[in-house]
Amino acid sequence: MKFFVTSRGDDTSNALQKKIVTYLQEFGLEHNEEEPDIVITVGGDGTLLHAFHHYHNRLNETAFVGIHTGHLGFYADWKPEEVEKLVIHIAKTPFQVVEYPLLEVIVRHLDRPNPERYLALNECTVKTTEGSLVCQMDIKGDMFETFRGDGLCISTPSGSTAYNKALGGAILHPSLASMQVSEMASINNRVYRTVGSPLVLPQHHTCLLTPMNDVALQITIDHVSEVNRRIKSIQCRVAEEQIRFARFRPFPFWKRVKESFIGE
Incomplete structure (x- = not known):
């Protein structure tokens, strides 16, 4: 089996990275950055997000597993003291694959013929760099509302515990192939009106955002941002692709939610 280990870059994460590479090579596994069967991230959820975007073209072939060297993450759920146990699992045990939904974001420009397609593991946010965002929101091809405000967050179920939660959105289980739109x-007021509640849209629905004022939009896909004034539309839907996580032990989603936000 081919593997690759990526690190957040701090001393603790780098030391664990080297240890894991050494252990797995001693078990006869091949360290291969180009075509890994499994990617082990050492750091936190941000480290796994970066790895996901780096290997977004290999989602059908590559599975991910995360080790956290800080706080417990939703994606990085192994502890540093469990590294030897994880290495033995990877080397000796066929792993179970757990798939989570992703968000497809298609950005169309006024001055470019070809749209740009992105995949988000957590969310896509749309804001402006000046004043309020004013945009028409179409759902499944029908006009739903004209939004006016600071911005919109369109999240995946696994990303519903991130920015979406801070906006008052619901926490969705990752087994639900859906996306959530939060304001x-x-x-x-009496002139402007939105639904005012997060919307959960199923897999076969699209959400189309069309800017209605001449402002520069800041579109953020997970941790990657683009600022552009010449945006024609932003279309979001549940992607056909899914991210694959390598599971060597059960770790129920709601247990993870409890440990992250409530504690023992």
């Missing part, structure tokens, strides 16, 4: 400080 950022919408303007609601």
Whole structure:
């Protein structure tokens, strides 16, 4: 089996990275950055997000597992003291694959013929660099509302515990092939009105955002941002691709939610 280990870059993570590479090579596994069957990330959820985007073209062939060297993560759920146990699992045990939904984001430009397609593991956010965001929101091809406010967050179920939760969105189980649209400080008065609640859309629905004022949009896909004034539309839907996590032990999602936000 081919593997690759990536690190957050701090001393603790780098030391664990070297240890894991050495252990797995001693078991006869091949360290291969180009075509890994499994990617082990050492750091936190951000480290795994970076690895996901690096290998977004190999999602059908590559599975991910994360070790956290800081706080417990939703993606990085192994502890540093469990590294030897994890290495033995990887070398000796066929892993179970758990698949989570992803978000497809298609950005169309006014001055470019070809759209750009992105995949998000957590969310896509749309804001402006000046004033309020004003955009028409179409759901499944029908006009739903005109949004006015600071911005919108479109999240995956696994990403619902991140920015979406901070906006008052619901926590969704990753087995639900869906996406959630949450508002950022919408303007609601006698003139302007939005639904005012997060929307959970199923797999076969699309959400199309069309800017209605001449402002520069800041579009963020997980940790990657683009600022552009010439945006025609932003289309979001549940992607056909899924991320594959390598599971060597049960770790129920709701247990993870409890440990992250409530504690023991």
